[in-house]
Amino acid sequence: LFLLVLPIGSALGAFVQIQAGLAALDRIQEVARLEPEAGDEDGLTPGRTASAAPEVRFDGVSFGYDDGGEPVLADLSFSVPAGSRTAIVGPSGAGKSTVLGLLERFYEPAGGTITYDGVPLTAIPRRELRSRLGLVEQEAPVLSGTLADNLRISAPDATPARMVSALESVGLGDLVERSETGLGLNLGEDGVRLSGGQRQRLAWARVLLADRPVLLMDEPTSAVDSRTEQLLQRTLSEAARSRTVVVVAHRLSTIADFDRILVMDRGRVVASGTHATLVQSSALYRDMAVRQRLVQHA
Ligand code: ATP
Secondary structure, three states: OHHOOOOOOOOOHOOOOOOHHHHHHHHHHHHHHHHHOOOOOOOHHHHOOOOOOOEEEEEEEOOOOOOOOOOEEEEEEEEEEOOOEEEOOOOOOOOHHHHHHOOOOOOOOOEEEEEEEEEEEOOOHHHHHHHHEEEEOOOOOOOOEHHHHHOOOOOOOHHHHHHHHHHHHHOOOOHHHOOHHHOOEEEEEEOOOOOOOHHHHHHHHHHHHHOOOOOEEEEOOOOOOHHHHHHHHHHHHHHHHHHHEEEEEEOHHHHHOOOOOEEEEEEEEEEOOHHHHHHOOOHHHHHHHHHHOOOOOO
8 A cells, every 4th residue: 555655635646647446546535534633643753763673463453344243353463573574374354454454554453452563553643654664455556657656656755776776676677678768668547558467566666665664565476477476585585684574475485485474264363383384283274385386285
């Protein structure tokens, strides 16, 4: 949800038409409606630095989309150590994306607490929270405009050299090289000139440029081929040195080298560990790994 950082109503917003898809637009409008909010202040919480990668923790969190309806998350507890790469995997509908939505404070838990470095999410001003999160969502919105316009959305001060380097790190260097106008390459209305995989990688380039201490990614390699997936894995491993990274993934090969993998099923964490330990300890994980041909049948 990089568009959280878009200065809605700004000069940029006035001339760059947002073609983000209805879902993303709904979300932007909802976020816009949320501010300003009582308790939100400018600036950082005293004594804290926004640039340090925080520990993220869920403590007994429950959540449902409908009041009184079926809970989607039930008494969910886990921690993501500062500066680590943690993946969330599990069957469709397990609640993985909902966890990311709660971390973005797009939804509020019905019970329990979510903390960043021990500070409850509710005590972190939204503006500060936004300045800490880099988001790559399932649907990567692209603006009608140039490559540079699309990158400046998240990093208005980025130099052309940094933009090119971010594009190269996600395998989009060719776009600039082959274009007569370089970063001025016009992506067409709604970014139609980009493939699904290119759009996804553009979203990666944006968050890398924005240099946020927390990266939240939902299916960030779903639209790329295996070779590109490997490049993105390397890029993420590099980026994670100074960041706390949480990735929701169906494609286990993307996260097999992560520090920690949480297996979710029906709103709970049912197993956790590394790829190697989970293949041994979790039937659910092993089944997914076998189906994706990452391991042989036992
Ligand atoms: P997938 O792998 O298919 O993306 P997931 O594990 O990410 O699934 P969620 O998207 O978190 O699962 O959804 C968990 C449950 O909440 C599902 O039953 C889903 O139908 C429901 N749900 C998700 N979003 C909403 C919403 N906006 N309104 C109502 N119910 C929702």
